[in-house]
Amino acid sequence: xxxxxxxxxxxxAGGSLRLSCAAxxxxxxxxxxxxxxxxxxxxxxxxxxxxxxxxxxxxxDSVKGRFTISRDNAxxxxxxxxxxxxxxxxxxxxxxxxxxxxxxxSPDRYRYWGQGTQVTVSS
Numbered sequence: 001x002x003x004x005x006x007x008x009x010x011x012x013a014g015g016s017l018r019l020s021c022a023a024x025x026x027x028x029x030x031x032x033x034x035x036x037x038x039x040x041x042x043x044x045x046x047x048x049x050x051x052x053x054x055x056x057x058x059x060x061d062s063v064k065g066r067f068t069i070s071r072d073n074a075x076x077x078x079x080x081x082x083x084x085x086x087x088x089x090x091x092x093x094x095x096x097x098x099x100x101x102x103x104x105x106s107p108d109r110y111r112y113w114g115q116g117t118q119v120t121v122s123s
Contacts, residue, residue: 001026001112005095008117011085015121019080021095021114029073032103034110035080037091037119044107047093048080052101060105062088085121092116 007019019035034049048069049058057069068081078095096110103109 001028001097003095003097003112003114005093005114005117008093008119010120010122013086013121013123015085016081016083017085017119019082019093019095019117019119021078023076023078023097023112027073028076028078028097030101032098032101032109033069033071033078034096034098034103034105035069035078035093036096036107036110037089037093038116039091042091044094046105046107049103049105050078056102058105082119085119087121087123090119090121092118 002024003021005021030052035047036044037047038044046060050069050071054071066084071078094116095114097112098110
């Protein structure tokens with residue numbers, strides 16, 4: 001699976017961005033998907049995950065109510081709608097695909113990774 005993330009950019013605090021991730025070379029319709037992020041000098045952290053059919057979503061506490069993860073299995077894409085952005089959301093965001101249908105929050109459960117897209121939120 002090859003993953004291509006897009007949609008990052010520079011936005012003021014309180015603004016919105018929508019990240020997208022397109023998969024190629026293999027279907028991802030049976031796989032759990034997730035977004036992770038990594039800020040400079042910090043470890044990679046879990047942001048949101050979605051099960052194979054979209055029936056289960058999981059978010060880190062700091063983004064609950066602001067971010068929404070979704071997927072379109074017919075198009076082999078996933079998205080992350082980010083609203084009410086805060087400076088602490090600034091990071092490189094990576095999409096990831098697990099081998100299992102529901103993978104959870106640990107990066108060890110994810111096999112394929114996109115190259116990342118930069119999100120910068122100014123105060």
